[in-house]
Amino acid sequence: MVQSVGNMALARVGRCCRSLVLEPSKGLFCGVLQSGWTEGCLGAKRHLLSEDVIKLRDFQQRKLAVAHRAVGMKGNYIAEFSQKLQRNELILRDELKLLLHLCHSADDMVIARDAISRYHAENRNLLYGDFKFGPLFMRLCYELDLDDLAASTLTDKSMRGFFHDATSFNIGIDMLFTKGSYEHALEVLRTMRNQGVPFNKDTVTLASGTCYKLNTAESYRICTALIEEEQAKGHFIPRHAYCFAVALALRLNDVEKAQSLYSQIMSSDSRLCQNIKVLLLIMSGAVTDAISFLSAATGPKSPSFVRKPEFSQEVVDLLLLRSEDGPHMMKVEQIVSDLEQADQVTQQTLDSMLCYTPTGKRKPFPIMEGRRTSRRTLKPLQSTLLSE
Numbered sequence: 286m287v288q289s290v291g292n293m294a295l296a297r298v299g300r301c302c303r304s305l306v307l308e309p310s311k312g313l314f315c316g317v318l319q320s321g322w323t324e325g326c327l328g329a330k331r332h333l334l335s336e337d338v339i340k341l342r343d344f345q346q347r348k349l350a351v352a353h354r355a356v357g358m359k360g361n362y363i364a365e366f367s368q369k370l371q372r373n374e375l376i377l378r379d380e381l382k383l384l385l386h387l388c389h390s391a392d393d394m395v396i397a398r399d400a401i402s403r404y405h406a407e408n409r410n411l412l413y414g415d416f417k418f419g420p421l422f423m424r425l426c427y428e429l430d431l432d433d434l435a436a437s438t439l440t441d442k443s444m445r446g447f448f449h450d451a452t453s454f455n456i457g458i459d460m461l462f463t464k465g466s467y468e469h470a471l472e473v474l475r476t477m478r479n480q481g482v483p484f485n486k487d488t489v490t491l492a493s494g495t496c497y498k499l500n501t502a503e504s505y506r507i508c509t510a511l512i513e514e515e516q517a518k519g520h521f522i523p524r525h526a527y528c529f530a531v532a533l534a535l536r537l538n539d540v541e542k543a544q545s546l547y548s549q550i551m552s553s554d555s556r557l558c559q560n561i562k563v564l565l566l567i568m569s570g571a572v573t574d575a576i577s578f579l580s581a582a583t584g585p586k587s588p589s590f591v592r593k594p595e596f597s598q599e600v601v602d603l604l605l606l607r608s609e610d611g612p613h614m615m616k617v618e619q620i621v622s623d624l625e626q627a628d629q630v631t632q633q634t635l636d637s638m639l640c641y642t643p644t645g646k647r648k649p650f651p652i653m654e655g656r657r658t659s660r661r662t663l664k665p666l667q668s669t670l671l672s673e
Contacts, residue, residue, distance in 0.1 A: 333494050333525070334459045335643040338452070338487055344424045351386040362387055367396045376404045378416070385421050394431055397422065398438060405447040419453030423460075432460045436469045440476045451477075451485045458491045462498070470495045471504070486523050489515055493529035497536075497639070505537050512546070524550050524558070525643070531561055532639055540568050556595055557638045563600050564635075567607050575604055576616055583623045595631045596624060597638065 336342060355362065366384050369376070381404050388397050401422055426435035435457045439448055448454060454477045461470040474492055477484070484492070489511065496508035508530050515522050527550045534543035544565055550558060559582075566575035582594040601621050608617040624630050 332459055332463055332642045333491055333640070334455060334487055339424070339427065339456060339459070340420075341424055341427060344421070345428065348386050351383065355383070355387060363393050363396055366400065370396070370399055370403060376400060376407065378404075381418065382416070382421075385418070385425060388425055388429075391429060391431060391434075394425060394429060394434060397425065398434065401438075401447065402441075402444065405444060409446065417450055417453070419448040419450055420456060423448075423453050423456040427456060427460050432457075432464045432466060432469075435460055436466070436473060439473050445480055448480075449482065451482055451488055454482060455485075455487045455491060458488075458495065462491065462495060465498075467495050467498045471499065471507075484511075484515070486521055486526075489520075490523050490526040490529070493526040493533075494640070497529040497533040500533065500536055502537065505533055505539075508533055509542065509546075516549075522549075524552065524555070528557055528561060528639060531565070532635065535561075535564060535568060538568075540565070544569065557641075559594050560597050560600050560635060560638060563596065564603065567600075567604055572604070572608055572611070572613055572617075576613060576620060579604075579620050579624065582629065583620060583627060593627060593629050595629050595633075597635050598630055598632055599635055601630055 332339070363384065366380070381400055384400055385397055388394055401418060404418075422438070423435055426432065426438075438444060439454060439457050454473060458470045458473050461467070461473065470491070474488075474495065477488070492511055493508050496504035496511075512522060512526065512530055527546055531543045531546045534540070534546060547553070547558075547561065547565055553559075553562065559578075563575050563578060566572070566578065579596070582596070601624065604617055605621060608614045621630070
């Protein structure tokens with residue numbers, strides 16, 4: 286049994302060593318994990334914002350409703366609007382709203398882009414009321430897969446003030462992140478900062494994720510500076526943003542900073558946090574603590590309906606490599622074998638774990654939205670548990 290476990294471990298360590306030989310300049314941690322992380326960087330097309338923020342489904346439903354009402358309109362509204370632009374006529378707010386809800390192609394968006402530019406020039410010093418055109422235009426770009434148009438419009442100096450809300454910028458950055466256009470995403474972030482649009486928690490997550498993907502000394506400086514600035518203001522920093530910052534610090538071998546950032550995560554019981562914690566322990570030289578943590582994860586068997594902690598193969602491989610020829614080698618090999626037998630080792634990369642799409646807020650069950658009055662007494666029900 287011990288011999289078979291040792292053979293499996295040696296095979297994995299052999300793969301790790303070959304990775305180090307091929308990329309020795311990237312250091313121990315990067316040598317083992319960089320190949321997987323790089324593959325994740327190229328292949329992960331994941332959104333960082335939930336549907337609660339993007340609201341693409343709601344937008345598409347409104348578009349369908351508007352299109353249904355516009356069926357009886359004479360002529361092609363978008364073509365007529367294009368002629369109106371050529372005649373340099375005044376654009377009314379409701380006309381622009383209708384135009385943006387009727388766009389269905391990239392050609393339509395060229396007209397829409399000219400329309401919002403003209404509208405902004407005509408109303409630059411006026412408030413648009415409660416209606417925000419920025420998120421509407423960005424959702425159109427999102428729906429039609431026009432990330433380049435979104436980026437160029439957000440960063441256009443002549444459009445300064447049109448996108449005066451964080452949501453517009455966040456949707457654009459999320460789109461660019463999904464496309465792998467991290468430099469453009471960073472440029473949009475700079476534009477947002479220069480225009481004085483306040484960052485919210487979604488912006489901080491997007492900024493940290495973008496800096497993590499860029500994986501440079503400059504992006505690391507931006508990431509840590511942003512988090513420190515938000516902390517100084519007393520703003521809430523999402524766990525997701527902290528995880529990106531910790532992962533970036535580990536990539537650049539700043540273990541001390543990574544530990545400091547990780548210690549500030551309020552709730553670290555997620556699978557991602559558990560994997561990062563093991564990495565931190567390994568890279569800081571606390572192999573025995575990593576062993577203890579994994580031993581606890583393979584402890585007494587829990588009920589089948591309770592999800593067991595899972596650890597990335599990258600994390601397991603790094604622990605095997607760090608314990609090779611050391612006093613804890615046999616113990617590590619046994620723990621890894623136990624994890625594998627319990628299906629607690631996943632091939633999902635750390636990059637994939639980091640670049641996940643949040644589920645957003647859960648909608649209440651229909652029963653919670655039932656009657657509020659009693660059929661018998663016609664009085665308000667005090668609790669949904671007492672509903673008839």
